[in-house]
Amino acid sequence: MRLPQIKHPTIVATAIVFSLLYAIAAIRYNGFFSPIQTTSLFSDNAALGLAAIGMTFVILSGGIDLSVGAVIALASIFLGKCIVQWEWPAYLAIPLVLASGAAFGTVMGTIIRLFRLPPFLVTLAGMFLARGLALVLTKEKRLSIRGDDSFDWLVDFTVGFGRFEFNLPAVVFMAAMVAAVIVAHWTRFGRNVYAIGGNEQSAVLMGLPVGKTTVQIYALSGLCAATGGVIYAIGAESGDASVAQLLELDAIAAVVIGGTLLSGGVGYVAGTLLGVLILGIITVIPAFEEAVKLNSWWTKIAIGILLLAFIVLQRLLQRQKR
Amino acid sequence: MTSSLHKLVWPFAALCVLLIFNAFANPSFYSLEFIDGSWSGLLVVVIERASIVLLLSLGMTLVIATAGVDLSVGAVMAVAGSLAAVLLTEYEVPLVPTLLITLATCTLAGAWNGFLVSIIGIQPIVATLILMVAGRGIAQLLTDGNPVSVKDYDGFLFIGSGTFLGIPFTIIIAIAVAVLTAIVVRCTAIGLFIESVGGNETASRYAGLSVRLVRFFVYAFTGLCAGIAGIIYTSDITRAEANNAGLYLELDAILAVVIGGTALSGGRFSLAGSIIGALIIQTLTTTIIITQINGQNIPSEYNLVVKAIVVLVVCLLQSEALRRMITGKGVDG
Numbered sequence: 001m002r003l004p005q006i007k008h009p010t011i012v013a014t015a016i017v018f019s020l021l022y023a024i025a026a027i028r029y030n031g032f033f034s035p036i037q038t039t040s041l042f043s044d045n046a047a048l049g050l051a052a053i054g055m056t057f058v059i060l061s062g063g064i065d066l067s068v069g070a071v072i073a074l075a076s077i078f079l080g081k082c083i084v085q086w087e088w089p090a091y092l093a094i095p096l097v098l099a100s101g102a103a104f105g106t107v108m109g110t111i112i113r114l115f116r117l118p119p120f121l122v123t124l125a126g127m128f129l130a131r132g133l134a135l136v137l138t139k140e141k142r143l144s145i146r147g148d149d150s151f152d153w154l155v156d157f158t159v160g161f162g163r164f165e166f167n168l169p170a171v172v173f174m175a176a177m178v179a180a181v182i183v184a185h186w187t188r189f190g191r192n193v194y195a196i197g198g199n200e201q202s203a204v205l206m207g208l209p210v211g212k213t214t215v216q217i218y219a220l221s222g223l224c225a226a227t228g229g230v231i232y233a234i235g236a237e238s239g240d241a242s243v244a245q246l247l248e249l250d251a252i253a254a255v256v257i258g259g260t261l262l263s264g265g266v267g268y269v270a271g272t273l274l275g276v277l278i279l280g281i282i283t284v285i286p287a288f289e290e291a292v293k294l295n296s297w298w299t300k301i302a303i304g305i306l307l308l309a310f311i312v313l314q315r316l317l318q319r320q321k322r
Numbered sequence: 323m324t325s326s327l328h329k330l331v332w333p334f335a336a337l338c339v340l341l342i343f344n345a346f347a348n349p350s351f352y353s354l355e356f357i358d359g360s361w362s363g364l365l366v367v368v369i370e371r372a373s374i375v376l377l378l379s380l381g382m383t384l385v386i387a388t389a390g391v392d393l394s395v396g397a398v399m400a401v402a403g404s405l406a407a408v409l410l411t412e413y414e415v416p417l418v419p420t421l422l423i424t425l426a427t428c429t430l431a432g433a434w435n436g437f438l439v440s441i442i443g444i445q446p447i448v449a450t451l452i453l454m455v456a457g458r459g460i461a462q463l464l465t466d467g468n469p470v471s472v473k474d475y476d477g478f479l480f481i482g483s484g485t486f487l488g489i490p491f492t493i494i495i496a497i498a499v500a501v502l503t504a505i506v507v508r509c510t511a512i513g514l515f516i517e518s519v520g521g522n523e524t525a526s527r528y529a530g531l532s533v534r535l536v537r538f539f540v541y542a543f544t545g546l547c548a549g550i551a552g553i554i555y556t557s558d559i560t561r562a563e564a565n566n567a568g569l570y571l572e573l574d575a576i577l578a579v580v581i582g583g584t585a586l587s588g589g590r591f592s593l594a595g596s597i598i599g600a601l602i603i604q605t606l607t608t609t610i611i612i613t614q615i616n617g618q619n620i621p622s623e624y625n626l627v628v629k630a631i632v633v634l635v636v637c638l639l640q641s642e643a644l645r646r647m648i649t650g651k652g653v654d655g
Contacts, residue, residue, distance in 0.1 A: 111634070115637070115643045116642065117637050118587075120447075124577070132624065135626065136623045256448060296462075296467075298459065300455055301460060301463065304457075307451065307455065312444075
C-alpha cells in the first residue's frame, strides 16, 4: 500500500536538518569546519555508523536488532583475545571475528524465522548472551591490544585528501556506506528486503525467498556490528566488554532520523548516514559550547526531541497519502 | 479460568525448579531469622529485590496485552528518583506532597506515551523510545548530573528500607499495588477491554469500545508504576542516580511479562504470571550469585549468559511453530 513517493519528503527533511545543524555549528564554533573536526566526525561515529547500516536493513525488513551494541563489545574483546592471548596476526584474527559476528546474526535470524519468534525477544537474548560472553572472555573488562605488526599497521593507516586525513575507521565507515547503498538499491537481496518490509505476505506470494532473506538480514546486521567492534578496537587500540552500552538505541534513532519507517519497507540507507552524522554533531556540540554551560544530558534531550519531530513528520506524511 | 491457570503451569514449574535446586545447593537460601522486629534472610531479600521489577511488570503486562510495549519505564524511574530527591533536598517540600508530585509527573510521562501511541498513532516501540532517550537526559538535568543524597530524610528512607509488621515496606507496597491492579482489572470491565484491544483492535472499535482511551490508560498506568518503582529504588540506595537508576530494567520487566505467559502480540494477559516472572528473574540472579561449584562461586559474568539461555528457552516454549514441528504437523511457508 505504501507508495514510493512518500519516501522522499522525510529524507529531504533529514537533509535540511543536517545542513542547518552543520551550518549553525560551523558558523558558531571556531574550528568546527576544520579538516580534523570533519574527519573525526566520521571516525568517532564509525562503530555507531556500521551498526546503524546493519540496523537499516533489519528495520527496512520490519524487524529490530537489539544485540548490535553487545556484539560490538564482544567483537572487540574477541579480537583482543585472538591477537594478545593466542598471538594470531591481525590479518587472520579480523576475518575470524567478522565471520563469528555474521554467524551470531545467522543463528538469531534462523531462530526468529524457524520458530516464528518476535525479533525483539530473540535479539534481546542475543544481547544478553553477547555481553555475557564478552565479560566471560575477559576478567579485566578491558584488553589492551598491541604487539602485532599488522594490527599496528591498521592503527596507523590513514588516507589523505589534501588536508583531510581519514583514519581506518572513517574509511571503513564510508566504504561500508557506499557498499550498503549499492546492496540496498541495486541487488536482488536489497529488493527482497524492501519487499518483505512492505508486506511479508505479498513477498511470500510473489515467491520471494522470505526465509532465506530474513536470515541473511540478521547475518548482515551481525557482520556490520562485528565490523564496528573491530573498528572500535583499532581506534581505541583495545577491546572493552562494557563499551557501546545502549548503542542499539542510538543506532535505531539514527535510522529513524534518517527517514526509515520502523514499520518497514520505506527508507534509504543514505538517510542513515545523515542520521548518524546528525547524532554525531549533536554529541560534539557540548564540547564546543563554552559560554553557556551546555551539559551532555542536553544531547539526550535533543536526540529525543529530534526523534519525536521525525516520527510525527513521518506519521503526518503517511496519513496525507492515504 | 482453567485455561488461564493452565498457562501458569510452566512459569510456576520453573520457579519451583529454582527453589528446589536452592534447597539442595544452598540451604542458607531458606534460613529466616526474626531480628529487631523484622524478618530477614535471603528469601526476604529476593522478594524485596524483585519488588521493583514486579511493579514495572504490572504496568508492562497491561501495555503488552494491548499489543504494545513500553521501553521508557527505566528512564521514568530515573526521572522519579531525581525529581523526588530534588524536591526534598533543594526545594524542601514535605514528604507527602513530594511523593504526590512525583507520582503525578510519572503518570503524566506515561500519559505522554499514551498520547503518542493512541492519538498520534505511532508504533509503541518508537513512541516510548523517545522518552527512553530523553527521559534519562531530563533526570540528569534535574540533578545537574550529580547523585543527590537523601540520607537525612527518614520518612523517605522508610519507603525503601523500613519494615511494617516485620515485613519490608517495599514488599508491602508491591503487594498492595499488585492486589489493587488485579481488583481494578479483573473486577471491572477494564481487563476485558484491554484484552479485546490487544486481541483484535478493529473488532473492538466496531463493538463500540474506545480503543484510544484504553491505550491511553494502560500507558499512563505504566508511568505510575514506574514512578513508584523509581521512588523505592532511590529510597533503597539513599540517593538519586540519574545515570544508573532503572538502567536495562525495561528489558527485565518485558522479560517478566513474557516469562509469565503474556504474548508480545497482545490479547490475553496474566498478572499472576508476570509476578511469578519477576520472582523467577530475581531468584535466578540470586541463585547464580550464591551457588558454589567445587567450593567456588560462579563468576558474576555468567549471569548474563544464563539469562540469555533462559530468555531463549522461554521463547521456544511459547513458540507455536516449534510445537507444530514436534507434533509433526509441519509449518507453513
